[in-house]
Amino acid sequence: MSTMTNTGSTGNTGSASSGSAPDSARTGAGRGRGLRLSGVNWLVWRQHRAAYWTILAAAAITLAVIVYERQQMMTYLEGYGYPHLKDGWEDKFDRRMFDVVSQVLGVVPILIGVFLGAPLLAGDLESGTAKLVNAQSTSRVRWLATKLGVTVLVVTVCTAALSAAFTWWWSPIKSSSYISFWTDASVFDGTGPVPTALTLLTVVGGVAIGMLVRRTLMAMVVTLGFAVVVQVVWSHFRLSLGDVLVKTSHNGVGDGTFPALPDSAVNLDQSYLTASGDLIGYGSCNEATEKAAAACLDKAHVVGWSVDYLPISQMSAMQWFGASILLALTAAISAFVILWGRKRLV
Incomplete structure (x- = not known):
């Protein structure tokens, strides 16, 4: 009887193995297609996917608006002989959307810092998720690095794309003071590497604030103040970046x-x-x-x-010089988050 039972089990096992082999092959082939997150990367993306997708969607919509408005602007300018514009082209130029988009880009560092950076760790510390993660096999350093890395990647991609598009929009009219001086915040802080650098600083600063405060709402309030201070200090020293x-x-x-x-x-x-x-x-x-x-x-x-x-002609050099300072501060704060969180996070 035991022989029959063993034989039957063996047969069933063999049958199951032979039957599941194609399924395994199909599953493996399916996993090989496209980019799939796993482990801590998947956990971080899934935990904050609402915020990430919101930022990506908002960036995509803004990009579409910029592309459309730029086409409309070029049609108008070509009627005045662009690139050698005739006198009086500013009289009927509609700059309302340009001003709106520049204002939106101006508050992007504050919004993302408050609503993404501040809750990134404060939410986990307040809800106890950080203790649960700490009990797993994944180290704190890897968890923190992944949190920062995925967030920085999403923010960098979106802000860099918006900056490039806004620079493309502004370039045909950059010589005109009617639209805006190139040293104004609406242009200087919305083009080149500056939007990305400012946003990363406020986001990572918000992460550090959330780690220390450990309460989401309080972290968001403090991060709002931090972001405003960054904007004020930056605007005060902006012109000092150039060689007078x-x-x-x-x-x-x-x-x-x-x-x-x-x-x-x-x-x-x-x-x-x-x-x-x-x-x-x-x-x-x-x-x-x-x-x-x-x-x-x-x-x-x-x-x-x-x-x-x-x-x-100094605009680009001033932007990169200022951005390098902002990115250095961002790197320093990131290092602080990793070093502090490695031993004192939970």
């Missing part, structure tokens, strides 16, 4: 004597230049009458102007 150039004149300060600056250059400061080479403030001879002002200038031996300016 000086242009002088020695033909007096009357009409038509002001130095001609390069196209799209930004005038940072202007002073009177004296015969001895000294500078006096522009308002130093702001007298009540024209005669009194002329006497003041003669007394100071003013011979011309001295103008501090930044040319648009």
